[in-house]
Each structure stands twice: as structure tokens, then as C-alpha cells.
Amino acid sequence: MTADIRRPTPPYPEQKQTPPGTTRQMDPKPDHGEESYKGSGLLEGKVALITGADSGIGKAVAIAFAREGADLVISYLDEEEDARDTVKWIEDAGRKVIAIAGDITSEEHCKSLVQRTVNEFGKIDVLVNNAAFQRTYADIGDIDAAEWDETFKTNIYAPFYLSKAAVPHMKAGSSIINTASIQSKQPSPHLLAYASTKGALLNFTAGLAGMVAEKGIRVNAVAPGPIWTPLIPSTMGTEKTKSFGEQTLIGRAGQPAELAGAYVLLASERSSYMTAAVIPVTGGEIMM
Numbered sequence: 474m475t476a477d478i479r480r481p482t483p484p485y486p487e488q489k490q491t492p493p494g495t496t497r498q499m500d501p502k503p504d505h506g507e508e509s510y511k512g513s514g515l516l517e518g519k520v521a522l523i524t525g526a527d528s529g530i531g532k533a534v535a536i537a538f539a540r541e542g543a544d545l546v547i548s549y550l551d552e553e554e555d556a557r558d559t560v561k562w563i564e565d566a567g568r569k570v571i572a573i574a575g576d577i578t579s580e581e582h583c584k585s586l587v588q589r590t591v592n593e594f595g596k597i598d599v600l601v602n603n604a605a606f607q608r609t610y611a612d613i614g615d616i617d618a619a620e621w622d623e624t625f626k627t628n629i630y631a632p633f634y635l636s637k638a639a640v641p642h643m644k645a646g647s648s649i650i651n652t653a654s655i656q657s658k659q660p661s662p663h664l665l666a667y668a669s670t671k672g673a674l675l676n677f678t679a680g681l682a683g684m685v686a687e688k689g690i691r692v693n694a695v696a697p698g699p700i701w702t703p704l705i706p707s708t709m710g711t712e713k714t715k716s717f718g719e720q721t722l723i724g725r726a727g728q729p730a731e732l733a734g735a736y737v738l739l740a741s742e743r744s745s746y747m748t749a750a751v752i753p754v755t756g757g758e759i760m761m
Contacts, residue, residue, distance in 0.1 A: 480725055482724060483716050483725060484716060485716075486501075488500055490707040493550065494528075497555075503701050503702060505529075505728075506536050506733055510536055510537050510730060512540030513541065514541060515740075516741055517542030519544075519598040520597055521544075521546070521740065522545075522548065522597055522599070522601070522639070523546070523548065523601040523603060524586075524601065524604035525605065526548060526601075527547070527559055528555040528703050529700070530702060532555070532558075533728075534601055535570075536566070539563040539566035541737055542568070543599070544570065545568060545569070546571045546589065547559055547563075548575070548586055549573075559572070571589065571590075573586060577634070577635070578626035578630065578631060580630075580634045583635045584634070586638075587635060587639045588638070596642065597639055598644075599647065599649075600635060600650070601650045601740075602631065602635055604631065605627060606623055607666070608620060608667075609710070616665065624669075625669075628667065628673075629673045633677065640685055648693070648740050650693055650695065651674050651694040651695075653675050653695065654697055656668035656671045656672075658675075658761050659760065660672070675751060678692055678693065678694040686748060691739075691745075692749065693750045698718075698727060698753070698754065698756045699718040699726045699756065700726060700729060700731075701717070702729060721758050723756040725756070726756075727755075727756055
């Protein structure tokens with residue numbers, strides 16, 4: 474493994490949060506591209522809806538999209554402080570933004586997110602299905618049915634609900650981007666439910682791509698490896714958090730900002746010949 478002196482490397486400070494966690498409590502603080510991402514107009518005039526945009530990958534994507542010229546609707550559960558910070562960065566980029574709290578496991582809420590986007594901006598060009606739920610367990614007997622349901626409803630039902638609602642409003646050239654995971658191909662036993670949903674999401678991506686291709690809508694996925702987000706200290710044990718990402722070729726966890734370019738590519742016309750594709754951003758871990 475090679476150390477990267479430009480980014481924080483393990484061991485990370487000892488820390489533990491209550492799920493779903495907040496950015497403010499993390500040490501080191503994640504980099505969402507607040508100071509580093511420079512736009513070049515790739516998404517000028519587009520309107521995007523991003524779920525889970527209060528923190529982590531979703532926040533980095535929202536900042537990048539805004540600096541590329543997009544107006545945004547950001548969806549989050551109830552993390553008000555993190556969401557306000559995301560809104561600030563979008564507005565600082567000179568773009569319009571609407572932040573909407575609520576539970577995407579509800580089909581009605583998903584429908585309302587899409588309808589609000591269309592009502593406020595007149596269209597929806599990009600849907601980023603990013604929000605996710607995960608917990609870690611050592612034994613299948615410790616996973617109850619309610620938690621299994623919540624994981625699937627958040628990670629695979631919600632993308633279905635949102636895509637179903639969005640597609641009728643999308644024109645040719647529009648894009649749906651799903652946040653998958655290296656777990657979809659290399660499942661960790663302690664992430665049984667989460668990894669199962671991410672495997673399903675890859676199949677959903679490929680199947681939906683075929684279903685909407687004749688409409689000119691592209692459907693792709695980004696598959697992150699270990700990324701430093703609030704999910705980590707809030708759902709993993711202290712020792713796993715301290716060493717998180719050290720197994721990668723780069724030798725550390727990725728920062729949310731390091732994924733933003735993949736989403737910008739898939740949302741822009743530069744990926745006009747890409748659909749049913751998966752972009753791995755894994756620090757060198759191979760997706761088998």
C-alpha cells in the first residue's frame with residue numbers, strides 16, 4: 474500500500490457516533506470539495522435532484538453540480554445542520570436550491586420530491602439516488618426483519634420510487650445516477666443487508682437502462698470503495714473506523730470530493746455514449 478500525504482491516512486482518531494452521524498463530529502473532517510472543486514459549466518442550465526445530499530458523497534456531488542451550473546433539490550432525512558451547510562455552498566456558487574427533509578422509504582414522499590422539483594424548476598434533468606442505510610452485524614441472527622426491511626426500502630425501494638416518478642418528466646439526454654458500492658461485488662459479511670441491496674442496485678441500474686434507452690435517458694452507477702463519511706463512525710466499531718480504508722492500494726479512505734468528478738461526468742453530455750455502466754472509485758480495490 475502507498476501512503477498519500479495529501480489526504481488523511483489511517484489510523485484515524487478514536488471516535489463513535491449515533492447513527493446516522495453528522496459531519497461536525499468527524500475527525501478528520503471530510504473534504505467535500507468546499508475549497509477545491511472548480512467548475513467549468515458542464516451542467517449549465519440543468520436541474521438535479523440528489524438524495525442524501527446533507528453530508529458525505531451527496532454533499533460533494535451537490536457542491537460540484539452547483540459549480541458546474543446546475544440548480545438543485547437536495548433531499549435528506551433530518552440532519553438539519555449538515556443540510557444548511559450544503560445549501561450555503563450551493564448558494565455561494567450562485568445557484569438556486571431547495572432543501573427538503575423527509576423519509577425516502579415512503580413512496581409518497583419520493584413522488585413529492587420529484588413533483589416539487591418539476592413545480593419549482595419546470596423540469597428534472599438529473600436524478601442522483603445516493604441516500605443509503607447501513608448497519609454492521611457479526612451474526613445473521615442479530616438482524617431483525619424490521620432492519621432488513623429498512624435497509625432495502627432505503628437503498629433499493631427508494632431508487633425505484635424516485636426513478637418511477639422522475640422518468641415521465643425526463644427528456645432525451647437526461648440521466649439517472651445510482652450510488653452503488655464495491656460491496657455489490659465484494660460483500661463484507663458484517664454488512665450483509667447493505668451489500669445485498671447494493672448488488673440489487675447494480676441489476677436495477679442495468680435493467681432500467683435498457684427500459685428507458687429508447688427515451689434517450691441514460692442510467693449509470695458509481696461504485697465507491699471505502700469513503701470517509703458519517704456512516705463510518707456511526708455504524709462501524711472503533712477499531713474498524715481507526716483502520717478504515719487501509720486495505721486499499723492507496724492506503725486510506727477516499728474523501729467525498731474524490732467521487733464528485735464521476736457523477737459530473739455521468740450527468741453531463743460528456744458521457745452521452747455511456748449507459749448501464751458502473752464507474753468504480755475504490756482506491757485501487759478491484760471489483761471482481
